[in-house]
Amino acid sequence: MIDPQAEDISPIQPLITYFEKLVSLPEAMKKLIIKETTSVVYKKNKFIVSPIDLEDAVYFIVKGAVRGFVKDSGQQITTWISVEDNIVGTFSNDSPFKVEKNDYIQTIEETEVIVIPYQLIEMLYLSFHEMSIIGRKVLKFHYHESKERNFMIRLPTTERRFARLRQTHPHLLSRIPLQHLASYLGVRIETLSRLRSRIGRDSH
Numbered sequence: 001m002i003d004p005q006a007e008d009i010s011p012i013q014p015l016i017t018y019f020e021k022l023v024s025l026p027e028a029m030k031k032l033i034i035k036e037t038t039s040v041v042y043k044k045n046k047f048i049v050s051p052i053d054l055e056d057a058v059y060f061i062v063k064g065a066v067r068g069f070v071k072d073s074g075q076q077i078t079t080w081i082s083v084e085d086n087i088v089g090t091f092s093n094d095s096p097f098k099v100e101k102n103d104y105i106q107t108i109e110e111t112e113v114i115v116i117p118y119q120l121i122e123m124l125y126l127s128f129h130e131m132s133i134i135g136r137k138v139l140k141f142h143y144h145e146s147k148e149r150n151f152m153i154r155l156p157t158t159e160r161r162f163a164r165l166r167q168t169h170p171h172l173l174s175r176i177p178l179q180h181l182a183s184y185l186g187v188r189i190e191t192l193s194r195l196r197s198r199i200g201r202d203s204h
Contacts, residue, residue, distance in 0.1 A: 011039035015060045015114045018085055023133045029124065036120040042107045049089075049105040056118045058089035064111025067180055069104050078183035080145065081108070081169075081176055087116070087138055108176060153186040158195055161185045 012034045019025055019033075039062070042048055048059060048066065061084050068080045068088065082088050088105060124131035148168060155161045165185065166173060172181065178196070182189040
């Protein structure tokens with residue numbers, strides 16, 4: 001449990017709760033996290049990260065939905081979509097937590113995040129072995145998500161890709177705009193729109 005003085009900083013509690021699902025945290029670690037993190041609310045369609053506005057941090061989603069994308073020949077390619085109770089950023093080989101400079105993170109809904117500075121993460125790794133456990137488990141989750149998307153976009157038809165998304169991430173279907181789902185699936189928005197309409201008719 002967090003001591004009574006920490007109750008005043010309630011916006012950070014969701015991050016503490018998330019970490020404690022992965023490993024029990026010592027009080028000193030909780031206090032440091034509460035001291036060094038901040039809660040920020042972004043309006044819909046705002047950039048949390050872009051090449052011209054890169055904060056050296058990763059982000060825990062308290063409420064809302066965001067997408068990561070890259071630009072290629074003027075097109076936006078959605079590489080991941082995430083909602084509450086997830087840490088977002090790019091997880092590279094040289095560090096379990098690191099945002100790459102060519103990445104964009106954009107809100108899909110009004111979104112509350114807890115900003116976790118990279119400097120804090122380094123401090124936690126140096127001072128608390130629990131951070132290694134957290135980093136390993138978070139990295140494993142993101143590896144699984146990346147592997148799942150790579151598998152999904154190799155499926156040969158829109159129908160099979162959409163069916164796979166319905167099976168693995170059904171919570172996204174009614175929440176995420178069609179253009180972002182189409183980009184994530186690697187299909188044309190018109191094709192996905194027709195498929196959803198047909199499925200809707202068949203279900204009635």
